Amino acid sequence: MQSIIIRTLILSLLIWLSGCTVPPLPPEVKLSEEQELNLWRSGAAVYAAEGYDRYRLSFRQAKEDLIKEQSRWVWFQDYRVVQSEFRAVLKSGVALQEQVAQQKQIIKERIFPQLSSLKSRIATLKGITAAANEGRLARKDLIRAELLLSEAADRFAGGDYRAAEAKFKDLSGYLKAAEDALLPVLDRFADSSRIKKWRQMADRTIAESKDRGIKAIIVNKSEHLLVLYNNGAPLKTYNVGLGRNGYFDKLHAGDNSTPEGRYQIIKKIPQSRYHKALLINYPNDEDRRNYLRAKRKGLIPAGTGIGGLIEIHGGGKDSMTYGCVGMDNESIDDLFSLVSVGTPVTIVGAVDDNNSLSTAIKGL
Amino acid sequence: MKSIVKYLAVIMMTIFLLAGCGKQPTEEINAAKASVDAVMAEGAQKFAAEDAKKLNDSLQAAQDELKVQEGKTFKDFAKAKELLAKAKADADVLKTALPAKKEEAKKNALAALEAAQAAATEAKALLAKAPKGKGSRADIEALKGDLEGMDDALAEAKKASDAEDYSGAIERSNTVKDKASAVADQLKKALAKVGKK
Numbered sequence: 001m002q003s004i005i006i007r008t009l010i011l012s013l014l015i016w017l018s019g020c021t022v023p024p025l026p027p028e029v030k031l032s033e034e035q036e037l038n039l040w041r042s043g044a045a046v047y048a049a050e051g052y053d054r055y056r057l058s059f060r061q062a063k064e065d066l067i068k069e070q071s072r073w074v075w076f077q078d079y080r081v082v083q084s085e086f087r088a089v090l091k092s093g094v095a096l097q098e099q100v101a102q103q104k105q106i107i108k109e110r111i112f113p114q115l116s117s118l119k120s121r122i123a124t125l126k127g128i129t130a131a132a133n134e135g136r137l138a139r140k141d142l143i144r145a146e147l148l149l150s151e152a153a154d155r156f157a158g159g160d161y162r163a164a165e166a167k168f169k170d171l172s173g174y175l176k177a178a179e180d181a182l183l184p185v186l187d188r189f190a191d192s193s194r195i196k197k198w199r200q201m202a203d204r205t206i207a208e209s210k211d212r213g214i215k216a217i218i219v220n221k222s223e224h225l226l227v228l229y230n231n232g233a234p235l236k237t238y239n240v241g242l243g244r245n246g247y248f249d250k251l252h253a254g255d256n257s258t259p260e261g262r263y264q265i266i267k268k269i270p271q272s273r274y275h276k277a278l279l280i281n282y283p284n285d286e287d288r289r290n291y292l293r294a295k296r297k298g299l300i301p302a303g304t305g306i307g308g309l310i311e312i313h314g315g316g317k318d319s320m321t322y323g324c325v326g327m328d329n330e331s332i333d334d335l336f337s338l339v340s341v342g343t344p345v346t347i348v349g350a351v352d353d354n355n356s357l358s359t360a361i362k363g364l
Numbered sequence: 365m366k367s368i369v370k371y372l373a374v375i376m377m378t379i380f381l382l383a384g385c386g387k388q389p390t391e392e393i394n395a396a397k398a399s400v401d402a403v404m405a406e407g408a409q410k411f412a413a414e415d416a417k418k419l420n421d422s423l424q425a426a427q428d429e430l431k432v433q434e435g436k437t438f439k440d441f442a443k444a445k446e447l448l449a450k451a452k453a454d455a456d457v458l459k460t461a462l463p464a465k466k467e468e469a470k471k472n473a474l475a476a477l478e479a480a481q482a483a484a485t486e487a488k489a490l491l492a493k494a495p496k497g498k499g500s501r502a503d504i505e506a507l508k509g510d511l512e513g514m515d516d517a518l519a520e521a522k523k524a525s526d527a528e529d530y531s532g533a534i535e536r537s538n539t540v541k542d543k544a545s546a547v548a549d550q551l552k553k554a555l556a557k558v559g560k561k
Contacts (some may be wrong), residue, residue, distance in 0.1 A: 041414070130502065139506050139513065141513070143510045147517050
């Protein structure tokens with residue numbers, strides 16, 4: 001009896017010890033762990049955040065169920081349910097990988113044309129700054145936009161599409177700032193009623209040249225052209241520059257704008273600091289009315305006069321004068337010899353609805 | 365009867381010995397967590413993202429093994445201790461390597477900043493010598509605006525570097541360097557045309 005009890009106890013102990021051999025885990029567990037790491041590497045958290053969160057929850061749940069199963073007595077361990085859980089995790093992981101790949105492709109296809117259109121928009125605006133001579137206002141913003149575009153293009157090339165797209169927000173901000181600086185200048189040249197008024201001024205000058213058999217000058221700011229008429233027909237054409245703010249109508253002293261309106265030559269200056277100069281009678285009556293109106297509205301800085309000494313002069317056709325119309329010395333030499341005191345000078349913004357600046361705006 | 369009691373005692377001792385493997389390795393747990401937390405606080409996720417991820421996964425595996433043993437009647441924390449020791453060791457290795465990684469990233473960022481600054485300085489110097497003849501003054505003004513914008517961008521790159529965003533600083537610096545070099549090349553060609561050096 002004693003030996004039976006002893007043998008039973010030893011046998012029980014041996015059985016119990018042998019039961020400590022742990023059965024192997026389902027291979028799906030390791031595969032899921034590798035899959036989770038690969039999904040992390042692929043940027044699932046960025047490209048399919050919600051799906052990735054759900055995947056991680058189900059992965060974690062499967063792990064918790066595995067822990068519970070592993071905690072049981074070895075004879076009661078059954079990994080079949082846990083194995084099917086991990087198979088479901090793997091299946092959802094595969095779907096998630098596809099979703100990540102699809103999302104990357106969608107973003108890539110969305111970004112690619114934007115890169116081109118932004119590049120084109122920046123180039124158009126840079127061209128406009130060159131035409132409008134508003135480099136001071138818009139170039140800083142444009143170069144910032146250009147730098148961000150380079151960064152976005154590099155990220156795109158490296159497959160980091162979200163990061164590339166993230167650059168567009170700031171980039172658009174800089175572009176808008178550049179456009180906001182340029183559009184007030186350019187909108188004037190897309191305003192049909194304003195262009196009509198300018199065209200009428202030019203037509204009256206040409207008519208006067210014809211009727212009186214005299215020479216007359218018309219300056220077209222949008223095209224940077226000075227046309228000398230004789231008897232109502234174009235005689236000569238010259239390229240000219242304007243003031244630093246030349247595309248605006250002059251309002252007061254120091255605004256660097258080139259005035260618009262009907263004037264005449266009041267003095268010929270053969271030896272000017274700008275080679276030769278033709279002084280015109282700015283301000284005229286309309287200029288004075290505009291100045292007073294603006295002053296009443298508080299638009300003129302305190303102590304600022306209406307300005308004067310607006311000339312057509314030599315020294316170059318860079319648009320960097322204080323408001324005068326600038327020409328090359330050869331051009332002013334020629335013009336100087338053809339005109340006289342009293343020659344009408346009409347300065348307009350544009351005569352054509354489709355002028356250089358209005359067409360540039362359309363490109364934006 | 366005496367021998368039955370003797371054998372029973374032996375068996376019970378054996379069982380209790382085996383069950384005695386069942387003390388939670390609290391010291392090892394705290395040590396591993398402390399090491400992992402320390403390396404994360406040093407910026408492991410920023411400067412060694414994949415290593416940080418694997419480290420977190422290792423610690424999680426150790427914690428999972430602890431949970432498995434907690435659920436058992438006869439606990440055996442040997443494997444859990446092993447996993448905790450490995451997590452701690454890996455964290456300590458990463459913590460040792462991290463300052464060098466950060467220093468390398470910082471060095472690269474500063475080098476990129478310097479190169480961009482040099483390119484911008486060269487462009488400004490060339491702009492100062494640019495021929496101010498017919499038709500160029502507006503271009504010069506435009507390029508001045510460009511270089512001012514690049515200065516602003518470089519200031520941002522410096523800020524990024526100071527905030528340890530070294531990859532951001534490098535990215536910004538490199539684009540400025542490329543643009544500034546393009547401006548410098550443009551000016552060199554213009555100067556070559558008029559015969560200036």
